[in-house]
Amino acid sequence: MTTEAPVLAKKDFQSDQEIRWCPGCGDYAILSAVQTVFPELGIPKERFVIVSGIGCSSRFPYYMNTYGFHTIHGRAPAVATGLKLARPDLQVWVVTGDGDSMSIGGNHLIHTIRRNVGLKILMFNNRIYGLTKGQYSPTSELGKKTKSSPVGSPDYPFNPLALALGAGATFVARSVDIFQSHLRDVLRRAAQHEGTAYVEIYQNCNIFNDHAFEYMTEKESRQEQVLYLEHGKPLVFGDQRDKGIRLNGTRLEVVHFADGFGPDDCLVWDEEREDPIFAFMMTQLLPPAFPTPIGILRSVPAASYDSRVLAQITAAQEARPARLDDLIRGPETWVVE
Amino acid sequence: MTTEAPVLAKKDFQSDQEIRWCPGCGDYAILSAVQTVFPELGIPKERFVIVSGIGCSSRFPYYMNTYGFHTIHGRAPAVATGLKLARPDLQVWVVTGDGDSMSIGGNHLIHTIRRNVGLKILMFNNRIYGLTKGQYSPTSELGKKTKSSPVGSPDYPFNPLALALGAGATFVARSVDIFQSHLRDVLRRAAQHEGTAYVEIYQNCNIFNDHAFEYMTEKESRQEQVLYLEHGKPLVFGDQRDKGIRLNGTRLEVVHFADGFGPDDCLVWDEEREDPIFAFMMTQLLPPAFPTPIGILRSVPAASYDSRVLAQITAAQEARPARLDDLIRGPETWVVE
Amino acid sequence: MSESVSTVESQPREVPTEKLDEVVIRFAGDSGDGMQLTGGQFTSTSALVGNDLSTLPDFPAEIRAPQGTLPGVSSFQVRIADYDIHTPGDAPDVLVAMNPAALVKELKDLQPNGVIIVNTDEFNERNLKKAGLASNPLENGSLQGYRVYTVALTTMTRRALEGSEVDSKTQERSKNMFALGMAYWLFSRPLEPSVRWLERRFKDKPALADANIRVLRAGWNYCNITEAFQVRYEVDRAQLPAGSYRNINGNSALAIGLVAASRRSGLPLFLGAYPITPASGVLEEVAAYKHFGVTTFQAEDEIAAVCAAIGASFGGALGVTISSGPGIALKMEAINLAVMVELPLVICNIQRSGPSTGMPTKTEQADLLQVMFGRNGESPMPVLAASSPKDCFETILEACRISLRYMVPVFFLSDGYVANGSEPWRFPKAEELPDLRIDFRTDPEGFLPYLRDEETLSRPWAIPGTPGLEHRIGGLEKSDGKGSISYDPANHERMTFLRAEKVARIANEIPPLEVVGEPEGRLLVLGWGSTAGAITGAVNLARREGLSVSRAHLRYLNPFPPNLGEVLSRFDQVLLPEINSGQLALLLRARYLKDILSFPKVQGKPFVRQEIVDKIREVLA
Amino acid sequence: MSESVSTVESQPREVPTEKLDEVVIRFAGDSGDGMQLTGGQFTSTSALVGNDLSTLPDFPAEIRAPQGTLPGVSSFQVRIADYDIHTPGDAPDVLVAMNPAALVKELKDLQPNGVIIVNTDEFNERNLKKAGLASNPLENGSLQGYRVYTVALTTMTRRALEGSEVDSKTQERSKNMFALGMAYWLFSRPLEPSVRWLERRFKDKPALADANIRVLRAGWNYCNITEAFQVRYEVDRAQLPAGSYRNINGNSALAIGLVAASRRSGLPLFLGAYPITPASGVLEEVAAYKHFGVTTFQAEDEIAAVCAAIGASFGGALGVTISSGPGIALKMEAINLAVMVELPLVICNIQRSGPSTGMPTKTEQADLLQVMFGRNGESPMPVLAASSPKDCFETILEACRISLRYMVPVFFLSDGYVANGSEPWRFPKAEELPDLRIDFRTDPEGFLPYLRDEETLSRPWAIPGTPGLEHRIGGLEKSDGKGSISYDPANHERMTFLRAEKVARIANEIPPLEVVGEPEGRLLVLGWGSTAGAITGAVNLARREGLSVSRAHLRYLNPFPPNLGEVLSRFDQVLLPEINSGQLALLLRARYLKDILSFPKVQGKPFVRQEIVDKIREVLA
């Protein structure tokens, strides 16, 4: 199929379904960002498919006027992998939650990332099971009190981006539901990536886990708590941009320019580093000691799984004629008169 | 139960079952190492349980004269987690393969590691599905020709130790089937760890993937290809110990002492680093550019999942009397005469 | 005057009171309006008053719907009576509608000439539109044929709280207490129980407690003072068997039953689960019982949950897992491992409407064949089903007993209707409960992992840590007795037989099926699980009408009670209502070659009594 | 002289030849001895000669057993005949035993006075001990009653290769060719086919090819020259229907059938699978057919495999997944999604012995009820079963046709016996195969995702990329027609009915069940799947004995052929042999209320003809 760039607008991607998220849910903001970015991509509407699992977040496809598949809990990446293999011409986006993709769906997620399947995966991380009404999730903090953990969760949480990098992710990013313009930029970059683009989106569940990300989303604290990763720029942050991140031996530390340090002492961000070490370092910047990095943690080119599989098939087709009769006949036959 | 140190010998851990691995299989060497180490641990034999999944490697329990559970494919960590939670007094070891734990069992593996359940996990990595007669596994190299990949595997392989660190592993190590004394040391260290001890063991499948690790196991090349991680020692290797690993900015590189470098230029190994960055760096030392690190990549103390769960229960028991009649009666009752 | 609101209790106004033998009330409003809580309070108070009762909550689908819309309506139906009842009632006599959507959605169920109490404050343009109404039903006469009482509930609530320190959002939210107060007045119930409850609930937030109590009283007083209602109703206490009672829902009865089984067996309870509607509540409740030494493990998925339970069972705990249909499907491979290694394990399936994700918040009984047959190979398992909320307690104890005694995984079936519905329960004393103690094998002398007990055919439970009993188990076929791996054809046939025979022998211990009504005759109405209430109510009514019909209810679906075949043979016809397409009917036909009149209903809703009564009439006509 | 070994072909020695109508030969040796290959060669050559034949390979369990031990024995049985046969034969006439373990393990099956050819070189202390033998059976007279031929096979092979450049390990390994050469002489078969095959196989290793050919000839010459054998045997060509034949096993027929279905439907094949015995072979074979544009996806587990197939199907491919019992259990939740979204999907279950891991390399038919009912909720699915290796081809084509035409997931059942067994196949021409083309929906005009075809009730297949047909599907209950989420009770009941009715209507298209023998009478032997051969053989034999017995075989297990009930009613008794505890019997009893004589066998082994013949006699006695 050829891609003639059609002129599309946000409304073209809005479905007629009435939206059933709680008022104030962070999912609305993400939906809006996606509906804003899709028309810009110059891809015909019918070429988009959104595949989701089960969860509040996974209701996403119903609100997008594209092809959509609301599958079963945790399996969206597997369904999407099959779809992408069968139809490399499609833009396949996976929408999932921290329970859907980090809990029951963890295995499909890491294998999709490992293979580098050409999927864009948006993981709405609200650190809770929303749809089932508020049990702790694999990203909930240790000791978190929820319906199913009355005296606090005994689980250490996952660091989703560290896990993705450990699985060999070629594109890893993080953004926040209400940081609209930043989120849109990240989505545009994800759309461009050939392999698996894994995007963690901090999303507020105002019913079961309100204020989860307040520490960094509040206007006041934002500059102090957020580290914007910008390719080629030093890792500087703070209201006055008066702090930075440097590497001391193999240790990361915050330096205050007041103490005579300057941007030159800080690490210069490189999202294209061939090895994942630098990106992995960023996943270890955790509050309260460090600001939380958002933006592109890793973006390196690598042939997608679907392209490699397709190449094998094409090569085979060029190398050998495919006659069904030959296949049925097989190597040895005999005739009975 | 009290632990009076019994005097046990290797033969105490040998079962009467006749071993059914192929002659020459690396599994024999690992079995021997385990049978040698167990008696040294001063733990009564009946206190050991070996839980496995399905695969050649997973036949392991039958050959150990301890309690054993040969479960189903990929689920050993989940079964073992339940056992350890119910019976913290037991020494629970999980034996699994690269297919059993990295493929179908990937999710249970990363969640066990995340929770830091008090299990010792031995992953026999022969980079192939042995029991099903030679299909590629998630650790098989890209392009590997196997029964199910006649023109080569289209999958990028997992880096098992990177994945474990990405999942938050507190103890990570690597050894090799035929490096008997090294393997025994690693097993002893694993036995001491409170949380999840994840050990990757390179294991040769001489039937379906022979020579997989020859590049580093051959006497000739061994010193050149293996980097022995020793706590507090510089990362030096080579026949003449004339090469080392240093960090240049955020990049790792091999330095040749011939070029004027010395051990002081090399990174000093620290297996106890609180953050996983240094350990993660080691997982990125890949052949042929780098020697392959073996030994302890990470060993940091952290309360095990089972100990935290137990603490919650004990606290609750001390805080509240547990009268079944009260529970049945509930908050509100009325009487009918 | 009639618009002022007093919040201090005054003397009941002199109005005629009408005695009713039963009444069905449905509280309906927006998800946010607290209808479940309101219904719950009305229920407990009525219980304390001594009525028999039965409730039916109905929440919107898991995902939240926009305020004021039809999908957002949450309702709670309670039936109170002065005689013993078995269902929450077919059609409500009274409907409390907190907004237009609630009125629209629930009206169709209301009895002709039924009472409607509406909150007029919510009947504005926006809400009418959201409810898909062109004009206001309070004005367009569409409510003719009902007794409509319009109250500015929100306004009244605000008034009642003038000068209160709680913020206005909270004020507004307490309007359900106003409705509750009204209901209490109308049905002559005391306010005290709810007052006490509010005080308990908000003991750290006195202001909140006070506010709610004020509104509750205000609602009561409103009815008492205004001339709106010219009659009050009374429903006398029911003649229930003497004893101590509590109100309980199915999931709580199950949770408590599991703890009880742990106590009575002396084994620590290990509950492995992954949240899923409608089973999550059991996990959440048991998690609160840590002081009983129970362990709850919220796993990464259903497979890990059941595997962990199997591991715990191998270690000597009472291993249990709970889930619902889709999760049960995922567990089957592991459950089959438990069948092969012959360890105790109890799997609770709180059934919901399928197939696939289906209608998660709706009830169904359509997983019977799944739990019977959803495993590869010949894999027989005992299956028990609870017939009502309180019956979950007894049935889970029995499921645990069988599992421990026979070393076999057992399925416990419940469904959304039983799980969320509630009823009074004449609860037992702990020491009256069955003794579930068993012995672990400790003697190495002559120990073989698969040497069987002559009577039950169960194998010894030898747990790790026991000196001298070191052994290996696993999913491969085992040699009879020794338990080592065996590919011997005759052995496989024998082990297959033994696994089946072990389950079959349970029948020797279970009570014979009881027939209520004539022991033989023209028609038997047979049921299993949550249809018990509707069937009982229907058969009682039909019999009062003089129809010759008996009933029987199955708790044991595998194995069947030994006398089942003979019972069936004694009736010309057997009518089998099921909330599925006839799954038990299939099993009975296959087993007894008797034609069963299958009466399926697959609407995600329980049977109402009338449906079964009509069917009985039709069959006997 | 008798000890020298010539490797150049000489003229057949003048010996009496005896004509046989059939003979059963079993080649048995250590896993490493290449018995499967030897048997395979003997089979193809016999096929070329024109015999009818049937084979039964038997490997040791997946895990490798130590050399020379009983668990390590691998055998291959082939039956050749001059008339048409249906099974690999009950008991071998000739046993080739390459070592003591093979002799011990296989001897019990051998016909009285059967021929035994043993490799004496392997009968040393160590090997006798490994086989659990106290003394040497070749010397202790325990082989009385058999015709034993002892040959120093290894020594002979070495001799034959004196001066050859291949290493001695390789030399030793080629001894199976010596045995093959002997068998060729003994049964008067030409050497050329195997010679050609060896040349093809080792075309890059001429030395190896030459060595094997030399040993093959040496074996033939050995018999020809030595006086060991005083008679040769001949089995004439069978009178098979005219046409072109090939030899084929079940998994190959399935793999080729899938490619054929792809070609005939014009849809690219997507095969998602996770390796598992005995299904892996299908994945491996299809992976080699990339030039047909097929995609194979080796997934991380069975769930991902089926989910990927569903995703591919959503995208417009022919989505297929293969596995065996335990893997099928894991797939069920996802298969149920396919039932709900009504997409084409074919699930192949190559059954093995269960429950749980069971006996992976052994055959069984015990997953029928699992595939029928192993999903939550009311989830009907078509189920078809292949009756023989070659029948896998036709049956998979039919399964794909139904799946595509009705937009429904379909189960295809095979088992280890059918998968690994082989038989001659009069293969069809591609253009004679059914036309499986379907149309994707492309017209936006009046498009609704769940608007149904009047005849088949199937919904439109509208694939992504089609302008104007953007829509959403999922696992929640759908509204009839529009396909949007619906919790409406009546709609759920209707959709439940429609999903069932769609499957039921398939019966209108499938051929009526054919009865072979009298259309009515005292006894019908009914079968399904892999029991076809044994039943056919048995019934034919019983009829030759004049017994009044007919037979019929089911390919369609859901829905049943429309005339099935009526067929059953025409016979006094229905005997149903199954490699399970009576699973189809249960379905038939439930459906037709007819008492079925279930004849179960659960030994991980197929029926032998004699077992069924005896049963028929017993029933008719």
Ligand SMILES: Cc1ncc(C[n+]2csc(CCOP(=O)(O)OP(=O)(O)O)c2C)c(N)n1
């Ligand atoms: C097989 C299965 N198990 C469990 C569930 C119940 N369930 C639905 S969504 C969900 C978790 C959702 O959490 P998350 O993915 O974080 O989504 P959110 O609602 O927070 O957006 C669970 C446990 C299910 N639908 N299916």
Ligand SMILES: Cc1ncc(C[n+]2csc(CCOP(=O)(O)OP(=O)(O)O)c2C)c(N)n1
């Ligand atoms: C549910 C299930 N799926 C598939 C299989 C088949 N199977 C058994 S072992 C195995 C892979 C074994 O590979 P690995 O874990 O690396 O063990 P190895 O044999 O190499 O030691 C597979 C796919 C199975 N037994 N069960």
Ligand code: SF4
């Ligand atoms: S429950 Fe939380 S995540 Fe779900 S819709 Fe409501 S606010 Fe959003």
Ligand code: SF4
């Ligand atoms: S197949 Fe490979 S891994 Fe398995 S036993 Fe043989 S050599 Fe070892």
Ligand SMILES: [Mg+2]
């Ligand atoms: Mg979430």
Ligand SMILES: [Mg+2]
């Ligand atoms: Mg392996």
